[in-house]
Amino acid sequence: MAELKDEELITNAQQGDLTSFKTLVIRHEGKVAGVVRSMLGSTAEAEDIGQEVFIRFYEALQKFRGESAVGTYLIRIAINLSLNELKRRKRRFSIFAREEEGQFEVDDNNPMDLKEMINHEFNRLDVDFRAVATLRLVEGYSTEETAEILGIPLGTVLSRLARAQKKLRAGLEKHLN
Amino acid sequence: MENFSEDIFLKSLDVELSLQQKTELENALQNDRQLQKKADQFVKLRTQLQRNEVDSFGPFFAERIINRIKSLKKEIDYQIFFFFKKYQLAVLGVIVALVVLNIFSSDHLTLQSIFGFEEQQVEDLVTIDIYKDLTP
Numbered sequence A: 001m002a003e004l005k006d007e008e009l010i011t012n013a014q015q016g017d018l019t020s021f022k023t024l025v026i027r028h029e030g031k032v033a034g035v036v037r038s039m040l041g042s043t044a045e046a047e048d049i050g051q052e053v054f055i056r057f058y059e060a061l062q063k064f065r066g067e068s069a070v071g072t073y074l075i076r077i078a079i080n081l082s083l084n085e086l087k088r089r090k091r092r093f094s095i096f097a098r099e100e101e102g103q104f105e106v107d108d109n110n111p112m113d114l115k116e117m118i119n120h121e122f123n124r125l126d127v128d129f130r131a132v133a134t135l136r137l138v139e140g141y142s143t144e145e146t147a148e149i150l151g152i153p154l155g156t157v158l159s160r161l162a163r164a165q166k167k168l169r170a171g172l173e174k175h176l177n
Numbered sequence B: 001m002e003n004f005s006e007d008i009f010l011k012s013l014d015v016e017l018s019l020q021q022k023t024e025l026e027n028a029l030q031n032d033r034q035l036q037k038k039a040d041q042f043v044k045l046r047t048q049l050q051r052n053e054v055d056s057f058g059p060f061f062a063e064r065i066i067n068r069i070k071s072l073k074k075e076i077d078y079q080i081f082f083f084f085k086k087y088q089l090a091v092l093g094v095i096v097a098l099v100v101l102n103i104f105s106s107d108h109l110t111l112q113s114i115f116g117f118e119e120q121q122v123e124d125l126v127t128i129d130i131y132k133d134l135t136p
Helices: A006-014 A018-040 A044-059 A070-095 A097-104 A114-122 A127-138 A143-150 A154-176 B002-012 B019-031 B033-049 B061-106 B111-115 B122-126
Strands: none
Touching: A006 A018, A006 A070, A018 A044, A018 A070, A018 A127, A018 B061, A044 A070, A044 B061, A070 A127, A070 A143, A114 A154, A114 B033, A127 A143, A127 A154, A127 B033, A143 A154, A154 B002, A154 B033, B002 B019, B002 B033, B019 B033
């Protein structure tokens, strides 16, 4: 089963073969997990969103015509669901701002390493910048692929990338030296 | 000018620059120590951001998905059953009403009266139209 191409697995899954669908899940879990975790952080919601990505994919399976690669299709769902979750969090945050404020404070007694500092700054980026940075800088998609997944022009990808990197560098300047 | 060079440098990390832009950037990097420092920081930042290990949602993630799909399917089956259950009761009610109506309108209790069948004789079948043209 593992040696079958995505297209063959999709055809089998469309005919009700859950083993083929399971192989697709195993094959694409890593990329989806990377994107969702990068967007949402390693939170409890991340796995829920990850599961939702594959459930949505399963529900849309009969309509899947293979116009884009399975991986690209899944990442698009992952990004959209993550953006929705971030918007939901933002609304919740604005309601419970006082309660959650401390969550983003840096503890001086327990200094973070560079990776943690970067994650901390990364999570402070605007969601649109974070989506572009996740795909291009974290997951290594090309700028063209990033534009295709997000459905935005290449120029917008480049400008958002530049702004995201400038913000990150400004926040981390002393740690990057 | 510095911002322009910074933008060109960032662009160079993602797309191919034109020959003119390449020359401008090389000159700027040679002459501007501040830009050099920033460029090093950007490169370091990007290296740190790159994911080097394969991520996962933990063991048995695929199994959890398949279990959810199976339970979703059951749920849909139940929904279909309950959706039609409403109509099953309504249809049953209509059938009972028609049977009762037949019984009352025929004044006697036979299968023919209950289901509204007319009693058919063999002779009745022979008189069906297709035989009409064959008879001299």
